[in-house]
Amino acid sequence: MDDTSRSNRPVTTTESSIRILEQLKQNPGGTLDELTDELDLARSTIHRHLLTLEDNDLLVREDGGFYLGLRFLDFGISARNRVPFFDVGRRQVDRLAEETGEKVWLVAKEGDFSVHLYKASGDSPLRTSARVGQRRYLHQLAAGKAILAYLDEEEFRAIIDRQGLLRMTDHTITDADALREELEAIRDRGYAFNTGESIEGLNAVGAPIRNDEGTPIGGISISGPANRVKGDYLKDELPDKLLAAIDEIHINLRYSST
Amino acid sequence: MDDTSRSNRPVTTTESSIRILEQLKQNPGGTLDELTDELDLARSTIHRHLLTLEDNDLLVREDGGFYLGLRFLDFGISARNRVPFFDVGRRQVDRLAEETGEKVWLVAKEGDFSVHLYKASGDSPLRTSARVGQRRYLHQLAAGKAILAYLDEEEFRAIIDRQGLLRMTDHTITDADALREELEAIRDRGYAFNTGESIEGLNAVGAPIRNDEGTPIGGISISGPANRVKGDYLKDELPDKLLAAIDEIHINLRYSST
DNA sequence: GCGACGCGTTCGAAAGATTCGAACGCGACC
DNA sequence: GGTCGCGTTCGAATCTTTCGAACGCGTCGC
CATH class of the missing domain: 1.10.10.10 (Winged helix-like DNA-binding domain superfamily/Winged helix DNA-binding domain)
Structure with a gap:
């Protein structure tokens, strides 16, 4: 110690x-x-x-x-309300959920982790273990990888050093170099995929929410069962909708910044 | 000290x-x-x-x-999820909000206070200051008074002694005897009204959620602006719907009790 | 009706951690 | 280049936490 x-x-x-x-x-x-x-x-x-x-x-x-x-609820909600993109983010998440019918998550980066801030379920009966308030490793989430992709090298390395790359399923990326490659692809595209990397059979798209300086501070993911959420729907349709929502958030953040 | x-x-x-x-x-x-x-x-x-x-x-x-x-969000949501009637209560609150279009609150009694657990807004644009997680005095809420009405005399007295009857508006009941009378009326009816007692111009109906022993452990309120939520709508229609929801919750609680 | 068990509560002495105030470093601003 | 604001560090004094053992009280089983 x-x-x-x-x-x-x-x-x-x-x-x-x-x-x-x-x-x-x-x-x-x-x-x-x-x-x-x-x-x-x-x-x-x-x-x-x-x-x-x-x-x-x-x-x-x-x-x-x-x-x-x-009383923890009071503290917790209070903490959440102070996340700068929470209000805008929630509205967009609601809209995305309605539009796609899938499960949509709003997450924030805090320290080395992603924290689940808000969920909208669409009409998918999918019952995942995820809950508001939970923390997850960044490397095992679509939105998390999207966040990692836009961090400066220094912080990225620090996080990996501290937290490692814990395996969740057979598809989890646990090799730092493989992850680096993946992050580069994410930067090219502007969004990230998660194909069963945290939960077997669950696919997702994620994109980062970034502040004025371009630093990622959160993200949104759209997820659903792999047998339905796949192919062009996963690769094109959902990302398009996701990026539109992210753009909305970014515009709002610019205007409302103190 | x-x-x-x-x-x-x-x-x-x-x-x-x-x-x-x-x-x-x-x-x-x-x-x-x-x-x-x-x-x-x-x-x-x-x-x-x-x-x-x-x-x-x-x-x-x-x-x-x-x-x-x-991290407080994690603790807080965790605490909320353990409230025995939260799941059932939330569903009923959603249903009530949709049915009535008004703002519906699920609250829990904890210690001397009522804690806002969950809100569904219907389509009312009403922007109150209430937020999930907040604590309120029992005597200034519809659901709170409904809870007080079914507490045993001993605890009722203890709460009043400790907390007093803080005035919020001109209509707040601040006299213990007047409150006792009101509580008796509530017991007769089975539900409580709040006519501008916490916020001027805001009316509400509230009913208690009670456990197997009859002890009130939470409540639900339906509220809206006084200029619309009044008369028979407030006095009959909303209470009917509210009590139906409460019944549902009670039935569910009986079945799911350990 | 008696004993044992589980659980929370109380006590006083020993040790150890918290508290305090002052001083240092660093950057930004003027 | 000086000052302000803010976080950080240090060592000594002391106050508080910590510990273990014993007590009270209700409940269950016999």
């Missing part, structure tokens, strides 16, 4: 609280004893943290278990 | 972190110096907290300011 030796160590108390919250997110309704088993902190310590977090409405106690408080 | 003397004091370090986050929610993009002014903590202390929170993706640094991280 290199963090341990750093002179400006993090605030470990806060980190303990965070770890408790993370654990409760993963295991909703956990009890004090369960948390003690899982967390390598003294029972009484965890208890004090729980009391504090409860006092601050960050967690609630129900039916003999602890749960994340809905 | 009576908290200070309590033997089991809260974890003050965590509370400092929370206060920093609250401050950043209120004042997005704040700088270290701004936070120092506002928070009565040493600059270097706040700095260490910021680093820690940043390390944990709870906040991000952008354009020379600190912002809440999108």
